[in-house]
Amino acid sequence: MPSVIGWAVHARWLYGRLTTARRDPLTGLWTRDAFTRRARRLLRNRRAVVLLADVDHFKQVNDTHGHAAGDALLAATAARLAHAVGNGGTVGRLGGDEFAAVFIDRDHTAPERLDVLGRVLARPVDGSPQVHTTVSLGWVRAADHHGEELPGLLRRADEAMYAAKRSSSPVRRARLGRLLASVAGRRPGRRGAA
Secondary structure, eight states, X not given: OHHHHHHHHHHHHHHHHHHHHTBOTTTOOBOHHHHHHHHHHHTTSTTEEEEEEEETTHHHHHHHHOHHHHHHHHHHHHHHXXXXXXXXXXXXXXXXXXXXXXXXXXXXXXXHHXXXXXXXXXXXXXXXXXXXXXXXXXXXXXXXXXXXXXHHHHHHHHHHHHHHHHSSOSEEEOOSSOOOHHHHSOOTTOTTOO
């Protein structure tokens, strides 16, 4: 009997280590691989919405207020996204200042919910009123692109997000139809793009 208990404790410890490895240490959100697994399951529902979020002027926040302030901004953005998506969805940090989410739009209020989220994400960081910026959001409803898988939906949300960055509205829905050629290749305006 003691060996069974030992194995159970060891298995629980391993499970905890695996879960920790799938979480981003700064924000607590899922890493890209863990997010992708969860997002694909949610996309089986035709009411799924894919969201991409990018913190505007993040480098400027780091340069002006320091990396601790930038980290606080990322953590606040992550917490606000996770709260908005709720337990029925999933949110991940894809890297740097870019986040993705998938949630089920049960009551068909995604446009209104995401407009509110855009305003919430622009609020100053709690405890650091000088640290704030906007967050550009791009989103796509999976049902609008029947049969398209997560990578294609993320590209569409990315295209919408960059349209939001160029406009006065922080939230943009992906257009129906074909993706722009520039998105399939490289994204203009991204760090490291030639």
